Amino acid sequence: METRPWLLRLIAILTTTTALLLHPSTSSSVSTAHDLPALLSFKSLITKDPLGALSSWTTNGSTHGFCSWTGVECSSAHPGHVKALRLQGLGLSGTISPFLGNLSRLRALDLSGNKLQGQIPSSIGNCFALRTLNLSVNSLSGAIPPAMGNLSKLLVLSVSKNDISGTIPTSFAGLATVAVFSVARNHVHGQVPPWLGNLTALEDLNMADNIMSGHVPPALSKLINLRSLTVAINNLQGLIPPVLFNMSSLECLNFGSNQLSGSLPQDIGSMLPNLKKFSVFYNRFEGQIPASLSNISSLEHLSLHGNRFRGRIPSNIGQSGRLTVFEVGNNELQATESRDWDFLTSLANCSSLLLVNLQLNNLSGILPNSIGNLSQKLEGLRVGGNQIAGLIPTGIGRYLKLAILEFADNRFTGTIPSDIGKLSNLKELSLFQNRYYGEIPSSIGNLSQLNLLALSTNNLEGSIPATFGNLTELISLDLASNLLSGKIPEEVMRISSLALFLNLSNNLLDGPISPHIGQLANLAIIDFSSNKLSGPIPNALGSCIALQFLHLQGNLLQGQIPKELMALRGLEELDLSNNNLSGPVPEFLESFQLLKNLNLSFNHLSGPVPDKGIFSNASVISLTSNGMLCGGPVFFHFPTCPYPSPDKLASHKLLQILVFTAVGAFILLGVCIAARCYVNKSRGDAHQDQENIPEMFQRISYTELHSATDSFSEENLVGRGSFGSVYKGTSGSGANLITAAVKVLDVQRQGATRSFISECNALKMIRHRKLVKVITVCDSLDHSGNQFKALVLEFIPNGSLDKWLHPSTEDEFGTPNLMQRLNIALDVAEALEYLHDHIDPPIVHCDVKPSNILLDDDMVAHLGDFGLAKIIRAEKSKQSLADQSCSVGIKGTIGYVAPEYGTGTEISVEGDVYSYGVLLLEMLTGRRPTDPFFSDTTNLPKYVEMACPGNLLETMDVNIRCNQEPQAVLELFAAPVSRLGLACCRGSARQRIKMGDVVKELGAIKQIIMASQNYASWSTKLY
Template sequence: MEWHGYRHCRRRHHHHCSVLLMVVYLLVDVLPASLASGSTGDDARALMQFRSLITEDPYRALVSWGGRGNLSASPAPLCGWHGVTCGSRGRRRGRVTALDLSRLGLAGAIAGSSSLSTLTYLRRLDLSQNRLHGGIPLPLPPSLEHLNLSHNALQGPVPPELGSLCYLHMLNLRYNNLTGSIPASLGNLTSLTVLSLTSNNLSGRIPGALGKLRALTGLYLNGNMLKGSIPSSVFNLSSLQHLVVQLNNLTGTLPPSAGDRLPLLKLLSVDSNQLHGAIPVSLCNSSNLEVVQMLENSFSGFIPDCLGIHLKNLWALILDFNQLEANSNSDWRFMDSLTNCSNLKVVGVSWNKMGGLLPGSTANLSTSMEFFSIGFNMVHGQIPQGIGNLVNINMLYMYQNNLTGTIPDSIGKLKKLSNLYLYGNNLSGKIPATIGNLTVLSRLSLEENMLTGSIPSSLGSCPLETLDLQNNRFTGPIPKEVLQISTLSTSANFQGNMLTGSLPSEVGDLKNLQTLDVSGNRLTGEIPASLGNCQILQYCIMKRNFFQGEIPSSIGQLKGLLGLDLSRNNLSGRIPDFLGDMKGIEGLDISFNNFQGEVPKRGIFLNASAFSVEGNIGLCGGIPELKLPPCSNYISTTNKRSHKLVMATSIAFAILGISLLIALFVFFCQTRNSRKGEHALLLISDQHVRVSYTELVTSTNGFASENLVGVGSFGSVYKGTMMSNEEEVVVAVKVLNLQQRGASQSFVAECETLRCARHRNLVKILTVCSSIDSRGLDFKAIVFDFLPNGNLHQWLHPREHGNQTGLSLIQRINIAIDVASALEYLHQYRPAPIVHCDLKPSNILLDNDMVAHVGDFGLARFVDHGQHSLPDISSGWATIRGTIGYAAPEYGLGNKVSIYGDTYSFGVLLLEIFTGKRPTDADFAQDLSLHRLEFGVRRMFQQIAC
């Protein structure tokens, strides 16, 4: 300041003024230090007093200071002590001007110490990042310019005496345990340029007196418990460059003029508070703004469209987790304006109320963009094809919106993309093969969309850690290349698709994977033994597939396994003992398979709430809570004989019971009142007007998995809603899998049969569709009247399907009569009898009144003395004549179909209706089977006429 005045005098040629200033300078700065108050010795004694309070010095930084409290033992002069800086001229020569003891791990209680107050010429004090505790040592020297006590353990309130340090330039008390409110006396520090109280436990309001700090460039009050509004006086600090008040409990609104008097402001961070109201348009006047961070508040209204026009230096606009809106194209003008910001790197507006159409200008944002998020809004439209222009994007979040269309091929140009989150939209089409170009992609989340086609093998080129493709409509096998991604560690989720084929043995290459979920698909074959190589695997979920065979012993090698779900498959054999030896497993579900034998009694099998084995009818033993029959020794020869005797007795009683049922059967045929047989639903005319592929896609919500009601040999059945006479009608849509051999012939057979046949106990065909699907492939479907009570199999075996109740005796008799009526109609049909060829419980459907309707005529034949009006062409379809257990034995010898084959199937069906036993149940040993029981009464069933 003295030399500034001297230069000022020289510029104005005031010679006397300059001479006077030189004299003052000589008096003040050049006088010997001995003439000034205090001495170097006083400074040394003050530091030694401070040294006496230090209890731990892990780096021996204060060794040069000498022993605690012993000045004479100091090995070096004062100005050579560690962390001490002395003045070099004038009154400050030899006196302590700075003390820097930061990051030394010092510990001690400095509360109440006033030793530092005698350091008359101290300008800078930095004790940050130690383990000091207690209060701030007061009083401090008024000449202090820089006070840094951050990263300590200082407690208590901020001392109001700090307000007397009129020359203080920087006050840094961050990362301590200070409590109480911010003293208004800090507003007296008119020379202060930086005030940092970050990460303490301060409460109360921000004092309006801080508005007097006209020289302030940085105000950091974040990470406290401050409440109330931000004083309007703070927005009048024209020199302010950084305003950081995030992570508090601040309320109220930002003043409409917030940006009018802050021309130098670069950083505005008010996030994680409870602020509300509109974003002030005046922020556009703070033309130097680089970062606007306002997330996690309750700001509402529209985003000002002037931000990108006036804030040319803006590189981060973070507005996530608010109540901001966009309802029309004009509300998205802010995005158009942001294309003017050439340095823009971050845009976040996720978790708001943003609707409307995603503007194409998104693809024209700065090529320096690194982060873009519009997740969890109501945005619709398509992802712009030009998204590939954002070549530096690292994270792209568009999840949980209403986006439609396909994933653009240009996504493959984003070579720096590491996180791609598009889940929870209505995206369709295939995953572009160009996704394999994303050589740094670590997280891919595409679940909950309507994506189709196969999973591209090119994904194997991406170093993924997380892959989530669940609940789409992917078909085909799981590519082995995807299972060879060695970086997959968090999860690989394929759940809820229509994937087929076996699980590749390459699954064993996922040595770092924690969660594998392939449930709800159509996977077949055995569980690969290589799965045991996945040593980090914690959760393995394979339920609702068609896996068969035994559980491989290699699963016992998965030491970290916490959960294993293999339910609702076709697995068989005994429950492996090693499952009971796995120490860490917490959940096991192997229900609804074909397991047999004794349930183990150790490990997880001792906790009934931790495992499930229901739906495996061949199991016995286990803990009492399972209520399974005890395991007998009937495997031995003697017990086999006694078991046969018991079964023979049971069969004799069964035959007697069947005779009585026949009598009741004939009686009910003659006496029961007429029931509703046909639904009044008239969806189409007798000419069977065809519907389009698009109509079927719309009616079934794109053949959504939640609308799937059944899967058969030649196709899948979906529940749908169509319009008839301006009313909604629920229908069942059977979509043929034309890749399956014989599916086309099955379609023809069903159409030919139901085109002519009309009976109250046959399913009613409404219309058909023979077209081309969205992939350009042949598409064939049949639309039936929807029968809401499912199929007979579900009612005969309720535990397997989660039903609570079964059928009463009267209901069983009525259903048997319904099926007999349908068969009698088919076998007496003219000009040629119709043979169903696949009569079984799952093909008997029940309407609202529990009236039975025979369905699935995919294997039906017309027969007339050897002349077939529906040709038995040479195909896989022509050789299929029913389901094992229900098909007549003569069909296995190659005999032609006949009405007697249906009669045999009907006999087996009747026995299952009244005994609840399937023809393949393990309860029947060797030659004592349900087939043998049926054979004795077969001739009687052939005579039934109703």
């Protein structure tokens, strides 16, 4: 049972009273009467002391015995009084005792780096002698007590990295002596208080990583002694007051990840001559990078990435020779001529340079050899996402401390230089999506610390080097979409560290799969699809017990599906299609609870088909084009088992032909009748609407709905949409009580009737647990004789995702945590995959957005509102498709509509993929695509793209970042989810990822995040 706070306080009082009674000699001491009870009270509220730090805190009869306790320092000027209490980094759990406020001579209180919870006691404001108060890195909550503003002698105040909320108390305006003030990494909101400018003793002001908003107050310029100003990762907006650039004492100025705009002063170099760190990453700054930054001789750290800076990089940016970090990625910077690359020659002067980030700009031309003359201390070099051509410059192998080398998504050609193998500290090598050819250098096998190797989408040929077996720290290997041939080396199958991805798909690999594949016991994804692999599926594959996705389709594999695969209980996707497999369909697959997609089509399987588990869901399994399968659920249309004799089999097939011919004739007749109905409708048949409503739905009367919704009362109003309103309806009582959602169409609204029929036609075809179910329909007259149309749908109690992502002050919603968002994204992806790939003809939803996604009591997402849905029928001509899409420009919701729809392009499943991508990025960042934060020149996908990959955490929804998730977990979530969202939002519809692949990728992300603590040690290195 949880111990109540008042009981803990009572225990503390009784404890201290007992101590005084046991030691009457101390009861007369003024010091003991206050300090000893306060210390004992503190100890009594500590619930866990893993290092035994407080084991010495016992009374021993000495008047001032507590002065020898761990962490306690007594005053020499005032014997028996505690001068300092320092218990930092001891793992203490519990709450802070309010009796600490009785330590009247306390000058230093440091409880940082523990696991303390609860609120900061306001009584600490009674410790008037305090000079240092450090409560950072705990789990303290609530608001900062205004009484702490009474600490007029305070020099250091730090409450950073807690769960503190509220605003900075106005009483802090009296802290005239404080020099260090840090409230970073909390939930502090409100505006930056202008009165902070009155605290002229301040030298370090840190308010980073909160949810503060508004403008930067010009009054901060009065802080004449300020050396470090950090307000990064907030929601500040507008311009930086020009007077702040006159604060010549500043050594650190960090405004990163806000919504600040404007341009930087061109003479900033003379205004801030002592600056060591200047960081304005991920804002809206524009214009050119001031060349005067080169004149700041003390400048060491320059982070300008994620803005809209354009033009050329100043050619003498590194002339001071002191730069260690140079980040200008994710801007609109250009390099078209060889002289535009002169800045690299300047950076060669910086002998301590650690990081260069030029990625995601408009840099083009040939990367000069001068990039090989940079500091030999270089640890990170990123130039991906440009249009740079030519070869990888010679001399790249001299950077022996390099940990990240990222040249991906450019136009590099030539061969991969073998001296890359000299980079013994390399952890990430990303060269994917270029035009490299030739063989993969075997010297890459020397990179023993490599975690991530991505060489996909090039023209690499030859065999996979056997030296890859030396990469014992490798987590992800992607060699897909090349021209690699030969056998898969056994050495690759022995890289037991592989835990995320092994992708060798779309190559020319042949031969059998080595049984050593069983050593990849921690691997989540194996994709060997679209090669020429032969032989049987190795039994040892059953040892890969962490597998979630196994793709072996499009090969020449033969033999039976091994029974050893029954150990792969975590499988979510299994695709063995387009091979030469034979034998029975394994029965053990029907017991795989997590299996969501099974494709065994285009093989030579035979025998009975199981009918339980995944085999009972036609939308997620494919067994087409196999040999002699029989039995199974009726939707497979397989013959009954056991097989009849050959003569009977022939007659049975003849009977099937006759039946199918008859059915085909009836279908053809039905098509003709439907076509005639369509013509009648186009001629103005007033009764056709009624006939278009699917008869499969049992009708309900207006009177029943009127009663169930209490006359459609405001109290039962759930929400309003484009074509009507949704009410909560109830009928029955007790155990027979039924709750439903009643969607009432506004029949006077243009397009409402068409929306009603469209939704009926779509809903009659779908049966999926992640889609809102239709119960019945009503097409009748109301009590006034007016036309009335309504859909009665499954009631989803937790409201829409929109209200969870963007709760208003009236809403009682929280915000979804990281895992809830990931599960919701996966739910919606599975629903769309079903609509696109598992229904014939496919359905395009046309309006994927948070308000159309409903959450049940278990936070499972259900996709609803099919009023704009379109059924893509293969038999329609292109002209008819164009006709049905003639108004596509207004289909859907602004911000989520695919860009091609604005040009009159026909509706397609790729349009849904784009909308889903925007949804995914909205769940990542917490920003709507229509957020005023975005201007005419940018949008949500562009904003995330600019942040990739190094600064994604700054763009994440603050509600995720403030949930105390480890940074490694946040990175594992942000990097792949952002890449997936951007893959959905590609400008060309043909280049967008398929929903089936989205489901697969999200499943892999979920597996990694849920993985054991073994992943924590490498997660921060992965991206």
